[in-house]
Amino acid sequence: MFRQFGPADVLYILEAARWTLILSAIAFTGGAIGGLAVALARSSQVTLLRVLSTGFIRVFQGTPLLMQLFLFYFGLTVLNLPINPLLAAAIALTFHASAYLGEIWRGSIEAVPSGQSEAATALSLTYRSRMRWVILPQAARIAVAPTVGFLVQLIKGTSLTSIIGFTELTRAGQIVNNATFDPFTVFGLVAVIYFVICWPLSLYARWLEGRMRRAYAR
């Protein structure tokens, strides 16, 4: 017989939501570092770097996140490492985020008018200082809105780690549903928690986008 869905279950699901947030934070941090590297490589003068980063983006944007998770999960055994869902999830999501953020930020870097880069070169700034002091600060402004938008996609993406057995929000929902068989309530609650996390971010992204559009319309 199934037991009744109760306050303990709500608490269990809420606690698991913490892992959704932690995993999102890890993936976003890792993805920000990787994404910056990918964006710089993608917009560099060196052909090899451009080709490699383009291939990286193609592969990670052209395959399902679920398959990427499986590959890193089973890839650990290939490397003779113990199976660890959190590690596999963190690595897979970091690569995934690196590809998407890399592509978003490449667009932002290229959106900075080329005169800025030329002026910096004319002032004999090195590549490093040109990027650090001239290009990236301006690109960052353009990048904020789509980056926040991608964060929403990333948080939703962490739900797939439940399939490789990592206990975050969705997996907690499945576990509770298996015991109570009350899918409407359980998955309804899970959906509401995701919504509460993601919706403010979506609204913020839209507000930023609107502000940006008005700034550039002037």
Add this chain to the structure above:
Amino acid sequence: MYHFNFTPVFDNFDLLLYGAWLTVRLSFAAMVLGLVVSVLGAVARTSRFRGLHWIVGAYVEVIRNTPFLVQIFFLYFGLPAIGISLGPNLAALIALVVNVGAYGTEIARAGIESVPRGQVEAGRALGLGPLQIFRYIIFRPALRNVYPALTSQFIYLMLTSSVVSTISANDLASAGADLNAKTFASFEIYLVVTALYLALSLLFSGLFRALQGALFNYPASR
């Protein structure tokens, strides 16, 4: 040292290819139905009826801010609890249509809004009805303006559709899972399955780009 064994994968390659075909079929069906939902959603969103406007807005926001996996669980496990039992394949299709419909509504709305007001007013002045205005004035320019967004939405839909394997609907990912249950060559299987997904997305983005030239080669109005 890990010993790679691709034999079980290539002995059953026809199963994976059939799975890839199912993924393509499912994605196209979901996209076509999703586009119908999108256009209706976008029209409802611009309508004067406050209630309709609000309901569509809520639908779009809820779907876009919750994971597809939770949506499909809600549908597949939740509906039987109120007496509506869907098979996994039908549940998968419906979940994908509902999902892509929400993203598509925003795309379609952007498309409709991208057609200058003056053209619609000109159509009205010529005595065209609302359907005629939509058919002859809005549809093609709007489609051209949002074509890139729509095609990348399709690729994204095709990748997302791999999630339907979790409710054991038939597609490429579940063909991989079936093969994995039989042969345990997990890494090799998922490597090949991933490569097949990559081949599909490269194929379709190439195809859509070629189509773009053929469909929208008339001069732009702006």
